[in-house]
Amino acid sequence: MAISPLEPARAAPGSTTGPILQMDKSTVRFGEVVANDRVSFDLAPGEIHALLGENGAGKTTLMRVLAGLIQPDEGQVFVRGEARSFESVADSVAAGIGMVHQHFMLVPTLTVAENVSLGLRSAGRLFPNTARVGRELRALADKHGLSLDPSARVSDLSIGQQQRVEIVKALYRGATILILDEPTAVLTPGETDSLLAMLRSLTEQGTSVVFISHKLREIRAVADRVTVLRHGQTVGTWALDSVADAELTSAMIGRDAAPTVSSRLAPTTSVAPVPRLAVERVGARDRRGHAVLDSVSLSVAPGEILGIAGVDGNGQTELAEILSGVRRPSAGEVRLDGANITAATVAERIGHGLAHVPEDRQRTGLILDLSIAENLAMETVGTAMFSRRGSLNRAAVRAHAEDIISRFDIRCSGPDQRVRDLSGGNQQKVLIARAVSRAPSALVVSQPTRGVDLGAVENIHRQILDLAAQGCAVILISTELDEILALSDRIAVLYSGTIISTYDRATVDLGTLGMNMTGQSV
Numbered sequence: 001m002a003i004s005p006l007e008p009a010r011a012a013p014g015s016t017t018g019p020i021l022q023m024d025k026s027t028v029r030f031g032e033v034v035a036n037d038r039v040s041f042d043l044a045p046g047e048i049h050a051l052l053g054e055n056g057a058g059k060t061t062l063m064r065v066l067a068g069l070i071q072p073d074e075g076q077v078f079v080r081g082e083a084r085s086f087e088s089v090a091d092s093v094a095a096g097i098g099m100v101h102q103h104f105m106l107v108p109t110l111t112v113a114e115n116v117s118l119g120l121r122s123a124g125r126l127f128p129n130t131a132r133v134g135r136e137l138r139a140l141a142d143k144h145g146l147s148l149d150p151s152a153r154v155s156d157l158s159i160g161q162q163q164r165v166e167i168v169k170a171l172y173r174g175a176t177i178l179i180l181d182e183p184t185a186v187l188t189p190g191e192t193d194s195l196l197a198m199l200r201s202l203t204e205q206g207t208s209v210v211f212i213s214h215k216l217r218e219i220r221a222v223a224d225r226v227t228v229l230r231h232g233q234t235v236g237t238w239a240l241d242s243v244a245d246a247e248l249t250s251a252m253i254g255r256d257a258a259p260t261v262s263s264r265l266a267p268t269t270s271v272a273p274v275p276r277l278a279v280e281r282v283g284a285r286d287r288r289g290h291a292v293l294d295s296v297s298l299s300v301a302p303g304e305i306l307g308i309a310g311v312d313g314n315g316q317t318e319l320a321e322i323l324s325g326v327r328r329p330s331a332g333e334v335r336l337d338g339a340n341i342t343a344a345t346v347a348e349r350i351g352h353g354l355a356h357v358p359e360d361r362q363r364t365g366l367i368l369d370l371s372i373a374e375n376l377a378m379e380t381v382g383t384a385m386f387s388r389r390g391s392l393n394r395a396a397v398r399a400h401a402e403d404i405i406s407r408f409d410i411r412c413s414g415p416d417q418r419v420r421d422l423s424g425g426n427q428q429k430v431l432i433a434r435a436v437s438r439a440p441s442a443l444v445v446s447q448p449t450r451g452v453d454l455g456a457v458e459n460i461h462r463q464i465l466d467l468a469a470q471g472c473a474v475i476l477i478s479t480e481l482d483e484i485l486a487l488s489d490r491i492a493v494l495y496s497g498t499i500i501s502t503y504d505r506a507t508v509d510l511g512t513l514g515m516n517m518t519g520q521s522v
């Protein structure tokens with residue numbers, strides 16, 4: 001039996017006892033796209049309210065209205081019962097709202113205290129008494145049981161620590177309503193647990209939290225209520241203890257959920273004698289000359305998926321860059337079908353059938369101001385696929401984009417839409433589609449489902465499995481252990497720049513990998 005969603009709470013304007021925050025029929029249009037269509041949403045004091053929805057459902061847009069980044073076309077916002085309109089981020093901060101974005105907004109070369117001070121102008125100085133800010137930050141962090149060094153340089157912090165800086169920055173500016181946009185997408189399992197514990201302790205001290213996530217498990221672990229958005233509209237709001245996962249999933253996708261991709265326990269083809277893609281004793285150094293990869297050897301056969309597990313920052317980025325040709329190793333060799341390609345350029349490797357999906361779609365993966373069609377054709381523009389008598393065959397570029405948009409279910413207004421205006425998850429689909437649609441013979445894919453919704457995760461996993469089934473050798477680099485376990489034939493764990501363990505999928509479990517990722521053996 002379907003459980004009906006809760007009626008939205010209604011607090012009369014001026015009331016101080018109702019929700020701390022209320023959005024009433026908020027509508028945002030971007031040209032023809034209605035990103036939010038009369039969405040109502042409310043947040044109780046001390047509550048964690050999750051927002052769930054497919055990529056492009058309108059979650060970020062709704063929260064950007066609260067953060068003062070977008071002015072809605074229609075609708076009202078009430079904070080503590082009072083109607084407010086946010087013309088700027090400063091207005092939203094003044095109302096006690098702080099948003100932690102998917103992409104952090106910190107200056108890496110500055111310290112934690114300097115980052116927090118930025119924008120807090122005092123007597124015309126850029127950094128108003130950083131020492132005082134540092135002391136106050138430490139006190140604030142202690143109050144909430146968070147470890148934070150105000151004098152640390154942001155570039156030296158892990159992703160999880162940088163996120164903590166963003167949260168403390170919002171609290172320092174007086175936020176009592178904290179909005180977190182997919183905060184766990186970039187975290188390891190351990191960091192995720194600490195974040196969820198931190199959120200619970202913040203709400204015990206009166207902070208209210210909006211928590212955007214695609215992961216039902218986390219929503220269940222931390223949230224009191226959940227609101228599901230679909231195609232820009234509210235499907236409903238439920239108390240989490242009164243709704244089943246299947247109901248939330250079907251509310252999100254508008255139909256019953258398809259079965260998830262089952263684990264892959266055996267390679268689809270037997271391992272061939274010559275690996276398709278291999279690195280032999282490769283090394284890499286950072287700008288200060290420190291070793292970030294030390295004598296790493298790996299190989300993957302046609303039809304095989306090799307998963308590389310590890311906490312971000314243990315050499316995965318450098319390994320992917322060496323494989324794809326963006327970076328030269330300081331030692332060792334890269335081989336494709338037995339040939340030494342260490343000195344080959346990115347374009348030469350693409351020509352030899354190697355595809356790469358980088359981890360950072362916004363910085364290195366896509367050109368945000370070009371259209372979907374242009375981004376999809378970018379790497380193969382000079383090939384027979386898109387040229388006719390020496391010039392660009394625009395009709396072919398467009399037809400290809402239309403085909404990809406429907407095959408990968410990219411939610412957009414058409415092939416000419418700028419990639420910048422797609423939701424994060426739909427940008428990721430463009431990136432994956434570009435690599436997969438070339439039918440590569442080897443694929444290096446980093447964090448393929450970071451920030452994508454449940455349906456799209458399944459779609460992307462299927463594309464990777466299909467490629468392997470057709471003989472493609474895949475190196476899958478991911479911090480998501482569930483993903484590594486579901487797709488890989490073999491799994492290697494990268495820790496502190498070296499491979500500390502390698503397993504057959506059938507012989508390893510989540511706990512062992514989790515321990516190896518932090519440098520512990522079992």
Ligand SMILES: Nc1ncnc2c1ncn2[C@@H]1O[C@H](COP(=O)(O)OP(=O)(O)OP(=O)(O)O)[C@@H](O)[C@H]1O
Binds near residue numbers: 056062
């Ligand atoms: N600045 C913009 N210009 C044009 N369209 C936009 C803009 N920002 C968002 N959109 C569109 O609005 C819709 C909602 O996007 P939004 O980012 O709110 O989705 P989301 O639910 O947060 O998705 P995701 O889970 O992928 O982050 C999408 O169709 C997106 O393409």
